Amino acid sequence: MGAPNRSSAVMQQRKEAPDGLDYFPTPPWATRALCEHLNQWGDISGDTVWEPACGEGHMARPLGEYFAQVVASDIHDYGFGTVHDFLSAGTLLDAPAPLDNPDWIITNPPFNKAAEFALRAAGLAREGFALLVRTAFLEGVTRHAELFSQHPPAWVLPFCERVPMVKGRVDPDAASATSYCWMIWLQHRSVSFNAAPALAWISPCRKRLERPEDYRLVPAGEVA
Numbered sequence: 001m002g003a004p005n006r007s008s009a010v011m012q013q014r015k016e017a018p019d020g021l022d023y024f025p026t027p028p029w030a031t032r033a034l035c036e037h038l039n040q041w042g043d044i045s046g047d048t049v050w051e052p053a054c055g056e057g058h059m060a061r062p063l064g065e066y067f068a069q070v071v072a073s074d075i076h077d078y079g080f081g082t083v084h085d086f087l088s089a090g091t092l093l094d095a096p097a098p099l100d101n102p103d104w105i106i107t108n109p110p111f112n113k114a115a116e117f118a119l120r121a122a123g124l125a126r127e128g129f130a131l132l133v134r135t136a137f138l139e140g141v142t143r144h145a146e147l148f149s150q151h152p153p154a155w156v157l158p159f160c161e162r163v164p165m166v167k168g169r170v171d172p173d174a175a176s177a178t179s180y181c182w183m184i185w186l187q188h189r190s191v192s193f194n195a196a197p198a199l200a201w202i203s204p205c206r207k208r209l210e211r212p213e214d215y216r217l218v219p220a221g222e223v224a
C-alpha cells in the first residue's frame with residue numbers, strides 16, 4: 001500500500017467527513033468483484049492503482065489484494081492515505097499527484113462529481129479507470145454530451161445483488177434500495193470498439209467475497 005499516513009496518533013482517529021463530501025464507504029466485497037472481472041481480461045497483479053477518494057480505505061485495502069501498488073488519497077483527512085483534491089487541477093490548490101502515471105484509477109466518487117472524476121481520470125490513467133456509480137449515472141443529457149459521447153466506457157457491470165452503502169460507515173446489516181454498477185474505461189480501445197460498451201452482470205458474489213474483518217476499522221494504511 002503506497003503513501004499511507006502511518007502516524008500512530010492519526011491511525012487512532014476516525015475523522016468525520018463534512019456533509020458535502022458524500023462519504024458513503026464501499027463494502028470491500030464490491031471492489032473484489034471488480035478486480036475479479038479485470039483479472040479475467042488481463043493480469044493486473046503487476047499494475048499500480050490510485051484510489052483518489054479513499055475515505056477510510058474501504059476500497060483501497062481490497063485493491064491491495066490484487067494490485068502491485070495502491071496509492072490512496074482524499075480531499076478530507078480521514079487518517080488514511082494522503083490529502084489531495086482530485087479535482088484541483090489548474091486551481092490554486094493544484095498539488096502534485098501522489099502517484100505519477102498510475103496504470104489504473106479506481107474509486108467510488110462523490111455522486112455529484114462523478115463525471116468530473118471520470119474526465120480527470122481519463123487524462124491520468126495509463127491502462128484504464130473504473131468508477132462505482134449508481135446505475136442512474138447512465139442517464140442524463142449533459143452527462144452524455146460531456147462524458148459518454150467523448151469517453152464511452154468499455155464495460156458496464158451492474159450488480160445483480162444490492163450493494164448496501166450508508167453514510168459514514170460500512171454495515172453488514174444495512175439494506176439499500178439503490179442499484180449500483182461498475183463502469184470501466186480502457187485507454188487503448190480502437191475507435192470501432194468504442195461504439196459499443198459491453199454489458200455484463202456481476203453475478204451474486206457477496207457471500208463468497210465478503211469477510212468479517214471488512215467491517216472492522218483497521219489502522220490507517222494497513223491492508224486488512
Ligand SMILES: C[S@@+](CC[C@H](N)C(=O)[O-])C[C@H]1O[C@@H](n2cnc3c(N)ncnc32)[C@H](O)[C@@H]1O
Pocket residue numbers: 017021022023024025026052053054055056057058059073074075076084085086087088107108109110111113
Ligand atoms: C462515496 S465516498 C467513497 C469513499 C471510498 N472511495 C470508498 O469507496 O470507500 C466519496 C469520497 O470522495 C471524497 N471526495 C469528495 N470530493 C473529493 C475531491 N474533490 N477529491 C478527492 N476526494 C473527494 C469524500 O471525502 C469521500 O471520501
